[in-house]
Amino acid sequence: MKLGRLNHIGVATPSIEESLRYYRDVMGATLTHEPFDLEEQGVKVCFVDTPGQEGTHGTQIELIEPLGESSTLTGFLAKNPAGGQHHLCYEVEDIEEARNWFEGLGKRILGPTRIGAHGTPIFFLHPKDMMGQLTEIMETPKDDSHWSN
Amino acid sequence: MKLGRLNHIGVATPSIEESLRYYRDVMGATLTHEPFDLEEQGVKVCFVDTPGQEGTHGTQIELIEPLGESSTLTGFLAKNPAGGQHHLCYEVEDIEEARNWFEGLGKRILGPTRIGAHGTPIFFLHPKDMMGQLTEIMETPKDDSHWSN
Numbered sequence: 001m002k003l004g005r006l007n008h009i010g011v012a013t014p015s016i017e018e019s020l021r022y023y024r025d026v027m028g029a030t031l032t033h034e035p036f037d038l039e040e041q042g043v044k045v046c047f048v049d050t051p052g053q054e055g056t057h058g059t060q061i062e063l064i065e066p067l068g069e070s071s072t073l074t075g076f077l078a079k080n081p082a083g084g085q086h087h088l089c090y091e092v093e094d095i096e097e098a099r100n101w102f103e104g105l106g107k108r109i110l111g112p113t114r115i116g117a118h119g120t121p122i123f124f125l126h127p128k129d130m131m132g133q134l135t136e137i138m139e140t141p142k143d144d145s146h147w148s149n
Numbered sequence: 150m151k152l153g154r155l156n157h158i159g160v161a162t163p164s165i166e167e168s169l170r171y172y173r174d175v176m177g178a179t180l181t182h183e184p185f186d187l188e189e190q191g192v193k194v195c196f197v198d199t200p201g202q203e204g205t206h207g208t209q210i211e212l213i214e215p216l217g218e219s220s221t222l223t224g225f226l227a228k229n230p231a232g233g234q235h236h237l238c239y240e241v242e243d244i245e246e247a248r249n250w251f252e253g254l255g256k257r258i259l260g261p262t263r264i265g266a267h268g269t270p271i272f273f274l275h276p277k278d279m280m281g282q283l284t285e286i287m288e289t290p291k292d293d294s295h296w297s298n
C-alpha cells in the first residue's frame with residue numbers, strides 16, 4: 001500500500017444549495033460542479049474544486065446531502081444539524097489490490113466495492129478501525145474529466 | 150476572498166505515535182514529519198504529507214494530540230475517543246485581509262490571529278458559522294520548508 005492522493009473531503013450538509021452559496025460567497029470558490037444524485041448510496045452529491053500547488057488540481061470538497069429517508073447521512077445530520085466533515089477519500093491505483101490489503105489487516109469494509117461519485121470503483125472502511133476516520137478508498141480516475149477545467 | 154489551497158486537514162488523535170504507525174503501516178505514508186509541541190494552542194502536532202497532482206505536494210494531514218489537561222482537544226476526544234477529523238485549513242495570501250473579510254460577514258473568529266504550526270499567521274472560525282466545519286485560515290508559507298522533500 002502506498003499513500004495516494006487525497007482525492008476529496010466528504011462534507012455532509014442539510015442543503016447542497018446552501019453549501020454552494022457558502023463556498024462561493026463566503027469562501028470564494030469559483031469552480032463548482034453540478035449536483036447529481038448517487039441513488040445507490042442515498043446521497044445527492046456536488047463537488048467544489050480547490051486549487052493545488054503550481055496550477056494543478058487540489059483536493060476536492062464533496063458536498064453530500066441525504067437523498068431519501070433511509071440515507072446513511074440521516075444519522076450524521078441528526079447529530080450534526082449544520083453538517084460537517086464526514087469522510088476522507090484517498091486514491092489507489094488498483095481497487096482490488098487495496099481491498100485485499102485492508103482485508104488482510106482485518107479492517108472492516110462497509111459493503112461491496114461499488115461505483116463512486118467519480119465513476120470509478122470505491123469502498124468505505126469502518127472509522128473504528130481507521131483511527132476515527134470514515135475512510136473511502138477510490139481507484140484513480142483515468143482522465144481529468146471530474147475537474148471543472 | 151478567493152478560495153486558496155486546502156493546506157491541511159486537522160485530525161485529532163489520542164496518540165500521535167499510534168497515528169503515525171497507522172498512517173505508515175496501514176495507509177502507506179512515507180513522508181512523515183517530526184512531532185512538535187505547539188504550546189500556545191495546547192496541542193502536540195505532527196504532519197503527514199500526501200502527494201499532489203503531477204508530483205506536486207498535496208494537502209497535508211495535521212495530526213493533533215492534546216498537550217496538557219486544558220487542551221482545546223480534550224472535549225473533542227471525550228466525544229470521539231478514537232480521534233477523527235477536527236478542522237479544515239485553507240490558505241490565503243494576506244491574513245489581515247482575510248480576517249477583515251470574515252469579520253465583515255459577521256463570522257465569529259476564535260481568538261486573536263496567532264502563529265500556527267507552519268510558522269505563519271492563522272486564525273480559526275466558529276464551526277456554527279461555517280456550515281459545521283471548524284475552519285482555520287492560514288497565510289501561505291513563503292517557502293516550501295514545511296514539506297518533507
